[in-house]
Amino acid sequence: EAQVTQNPRYLITVTGKKLTVTCSQNMNHEYMSWYRQDPGLGLRQIYYSMNVEVTDKGDVPEGYKVSRKEKRNFPLILESPSPNQTSLYFCASSLSGTGGDGYTFGSGTRLTVV
Amino acid sequence: AQSVAQPEDQVNVAEGNPLTVKCTYSVSGNPYLFWYVQYPNRGLQFLLKYITGDNLVKGSYGFEAEFNKSQTSFHLKKPSALVSDSALYFCAVSFSGSARQLTFGSGTQLTVLP
Numbered sequence: 001e002a003q004v005t006q007n008p009r010y011l012i013t014v015t016g017k018k019l020t021v022t023c024s025q026n027m028n029h030e031y032m033s034w035y036r037q038d039p040g041l042g043l044r045q046i047y048y049s050m051n052v053e054v055t056d057k058g059d060v061p062e063g064y065k066v067s068r069k070e071k072r073n074f075p076l077i078l079e080s081p082s083p084n085q086t087s088l089y090f091c092a093s094s095l096s097g098t099g100g101d102g103y104t105f106g107s108g109t110r111l112t113v114v
Numbered sequence: 115a116q117s118v119a120q121p122e123d124q125v126n127v128a129e130g131n132p133l134t135v136k137c138t139y140s141v142s143g144n145p146y147l148f149w150y151v152q153y154p155n156r157g158l159q160f161l162l163k164y165i166t167g168d169n170l171v172k173g174s175y176g177f178e179a180e181f182n183k184s185q186t187s188f189h190l191k192k193p194s195a196l197v198s199d200s201a202l203y204f205c206a207v208s209f210s211g212s213a214r215q216l217t218f219g220s221g222t223q224l225t226v227l228p
Binding site for chain 2: 004035040044045092102104105106107108
């Protein structure tokens, strides 16, 4: 089944403790992206990747890192999480970077930073 | 810069009545327009998209949307609402050649009352 898999689904952590949210897609998609969803703000893009070793900032990149060493994986790293990073996070992938393919989304990761 | 506006945070409609969820956009160039739906505790699911061609686009679950270039709108419609249509709906926009892919609106919570 074609899908984007995120782990974990739920995570509670303490301020300053480094964490990684994994994302993997099995569709050989070139384009991958991370979004955070907050009430009343919709989805805001954190980082995106056009292909292996090619990443760039989205609208809200502060406090996050990403890497794209393999085509299928695009982990999101929070080096020193803070409470304002409490949110619902989605990974998404797309066939290409042309803008017209739309996304396939993961099921989401609900992160709480205390 | 591209942007999307969903002017209604909440839309309530009686079961069996027609529904409309509004979306307007701003983008340089020809837009690619999308609707996604999010059910509780789930990721976003693709409903339909407009890339080019017929202004009336039909999608999943009986939904359709009409692209209106002069009004820069892409409203989501369904002739007869079901209680199971109750969910959070997101409009999104991109354009040809966009490396940033999709920009999302803030979302509209649709409630269909039995």
